[in-house]
Amino acid sequence: MDADRNRPSNAVGLCLLPSDLLQDIFFRLALPEILCLRSVSTSLSSLISGDDFRRLYALRSCSETWLFLYKKRSPRESMLHGFNDRSGRWFHIPVAGILLPAVHPGEDLYFLTASGDFFLFASNSRRELIAVNLAANAVKKIPASPLGPRGTSSWRRSG
Known part of the structure; x- marks a missing residue:
């Protein structure tokens, strides 16, 4: 012993x-x-x-390729899965716990993109962007764009 x-x-x-x-x-x-x-x-x-x-x-x-799939469920049960070409296997990426403080109940999230250890989500109901830093285990809401909401003429150039 x-x-x-x-x-x-x-x-x-x-x-x-x-x-x-x-x-x-x-x-x-x-x-x-x-x-x-x-x-x-x-x-x-x-x-x-x-x-x-x-x-x-x-x-x-930087030469690695990832494929991400986001299963939309309630924020407590949502899952982000990533496939890495170098390791040749799927990973469960634990973002639900990180997102929980920033996501209101019933909010509809969409996974947009990932870069390094950052993941970007969009909230459809609140029209916000939510950035998750996986390495720092942190979440931050990104303020609305000064250009205005998408789909308005402020996004287009004149001429």
Whole structure:
């Protein structure tokens, strides 16, 4: 029993690897997998959250292709699924919990686009844009455009 307590866990053993080797391993993972690694240990979280890692990961992952599907349900049960060509598998991307504070009950959301770790949704009933930052686990409502609502003449150029 004492031997089990004194034996290092896999997470601790992973943290003992040189940071360059860890970065090389992490660069091969898709973003949802990297975000899950943040909860393994504080040292891995600080490595992943570092500016250098984020910049290098963004440079290496710019050639990745993602396909996103958004299942519209109630905001508590909505699901965003993403298929990554590099890993060749589907990921469940947990945005419902992040969206919950910003989405009013009965609100009709549409998934518009994604870039990096940002996802953009549109609220049909309130005519708002909602940005979700998956890495920061944050949501922000984007104010209405100064050009006016879509479909008006203010969107068109004269001449």
